[in-house]
Amino acid sequence: MDFEHSAKVKELIARLGAFMDAHIYPAEAEEHRWHADPANLWKSWPGLDALKEKARAAGLWNLFLPREYEEYSPGLTNLEYAPLAEMMGRVPWSPEVFNCAAPDTGNMEVLARFGSPAQRARWLDPLLAGEIRSSYAMTEPAVASSDATNVATTILADGDDYVINGRKWWISGIMDPRCTVLIVMGKTLAENPRHQQHSMILVPKDTPGLSVVRTMTVLGRTHSPGGETELLFDNVRVPKENLILGEGRGFEIAQGRLGPGRIHHCMRSIGQAQRALEIMTRRVESRVAFGRKISEQSSIRQDIALSWCEIEQARLLTLKAADMMDKVGSKGARDLIAAIKVVAPRMAQAVTDRAIQAHGAMGLSDDTPIAYAFATNRYVRIADGPDEVHMSQLAKLKIAEYAD
Ligand SMILES: Cc1cc2nc3c(=O)[nH]c(=O)nc-3n(C[C@H](O)[C@H](O)[C@H](O)COP(=O)(O)OP(=O)(O)OC[C@H]3O[C@@H](n4cnc5c(N)ncnc54)[C@H](O)[C@@H]3O)c2cc1C
Structure with missing residues (x-):
């Protein structure tokens, strides 16, 4: 090691x-x-x-x-x-x-x-080349999308085309003027086993029938310029060559996509927490209350020490998960990926929360990047799979490993 x-x-x-x-x-x-x-x-x-x-x-x-x-x-x-x-x-x-x-x-x-x-x-x-941007459209308002087999938007063959019908929400990035294409997940083969029903298809943003129903906010933030949006697919027609890999292979593709995506979120969460801790130490070292520096209060020192411990723990677990992905692939490292996807944003939410508190009212403003990081880590606990789903999968793996 x-x-x-x-x-x-x-x-x-x-x-x-x-x-x-x-x-x-x-x-x-x-x-x-x-x-x-x-x-x-x-x-x-x-x-x-x-x-x-x-x-x-x-x-x-x-x-x-x-x-x-x-x-x-x-x-x-x-x-x-x-x-x-x-x-x-x-x-x-x-x-x-x-x-x-x-x-x-x-x-x-x-x-x-x-x-x-x-x-x-x-x-x-x-x-x-960084000339265009893109979106990924899976989540739907009508179904619990943390179980992606529920995704009900249809992608059905019709002549030389596929026709897409359905409603998506929480789709990031569409509002960015550079965004030109979406990867859309939907159901093609309803009779197949649950994990072989869905397909992924490329849809240019300007395809007729695709419209933005509304933009959404995350704890009051617009996330401009990309935003999060609710989308309607009303007989959206794209040529058959836009289908990725083949009909019914959506979950195979999702496996490849989500492993790296999840760990990247965690790496960024650690950066946000580290920065919040650094800013917090500077603030409490420079401010005096009740006759002594705020940094001399033992509760503040505990917050700093605990935050450092938690960041370092999450960082080491992230590095271990990343190393395992390199050695055995996302599938073999899925226990570590699930673990870090639960640990890192929770840790960053806790650290940024302490940093907000140590700043007093200023911590709630956008005069520092801490409030934004707090809000980000709150939603990362839901985006790309809620904590409970990762914990359920992790527990299943560990029960199989230890109880057999
Ligand atoms: C800021 C942001 C950006 C996003 N960007 C995108 C995007 O670009 N594209 C996209 O497709 N989606 C995106 N999403 C959506 C996100 O991936 C989904 O919200 C997430 O997968 C959960 O699906 P859901 O909202 O339908 O929750 P549901 O499936 O309705 O789940 C609700 C809750 O039920 C509980 N739950 C679910 N399963 C279990 C279980 N097994 N055990 C215990 N409890 C459980 C959890 O507490 C969960 O939070 C984004 C979300 C946010 C917040």
Whole structure:
């Protein structure tokens, strides 16, 4: 067991850290001001393109793409990517600068692994170049979507096309003017066994019959420019070549998509918690109440110490899960992925909650990134599968392992 990063990763950490210091942190206030202006709702911050160009030129691009796709990226393992994702997680909009933002990352992996040559040329290439963005549409208002076998939107063959009918909600990213394509999950073969009924299909955003019913908010936040939306698919017709992999193979694709996506969330959560702790220590060290620095209060010291312990625990578990994914794949590492998907956002929610408290009222404002990180980690406990579902799967695996 070696707890040191490799020389290659240390060099990348240094390079990414220098980029964050030079270009990302200094732009935070401007980016925030721009998005806070209601006139800019659903518009992309104009500073983004220049930063993307700089990141690409610096070789800090598509860092998430695993080694099999080295032609498009530095070809990192999950273990190598983890500290870099943590660093990007410190500033919520920064992953896009490095073309490492969800849901594009998961969609790019799907296209790289399962896309036909024509699908890859039309959508993967511009996604890898950071020219377009994408969405992933699975969740539906009418069914408990944490059990994805419930997904009821239909994707049915009709001549040379598939026709899609249904309603989705909580779909991230559609409102971004750069978003041009969605990967949609729906039911094609209703008579098949439960995990072989669903398919995934590529739907250009401007296809007739696809409409945004409403935009949604997350604890009052719009998440502009991407947003979350409720969508209606009313006889949406796309050519048969847009189907990914084949009819009834949606769950096979979802397996490949969700393992890396989940652990990336966790890596970013750790970055948010780490940053909140750092900001909290500076605040309590610089403020005096009742005749002594707030940092001298024992309850505050306990909060700092406990937060550090919990962050380090989650970080080590994330690294172990990432390492196992590299060694045996997402399926073999599913117990560790489930464990970290439960542990990391809960930890980050607890740490950011303590950091809010230590700031007093300021902690609830957007004058620091802590309130945003708190809200993010609250929803990560539901997005990509609620905690209870991961715990149920983890318990099932452990019962089989220990009770047999
Ligand atoms: C900010 C945000 C962004 C999102 N982005 C996307 C997106 O881009 N694309 C997309 O398709 N979806 C997206 N989602 C949706 C998300 O993936 C779903 O909300 C999630 O899978 C849960 O589905 P549900 O909301 O239908 O909850 P339900 O399935 O109705 O579950 C409700 C609750 O029931 C409980 N529960 C469920 N199963 C069990 C169990 N086995 N044991 C015990 N309790 C259980 C849990 O407490 C769970 O939270 C997003 C969600 C959020 C909040």
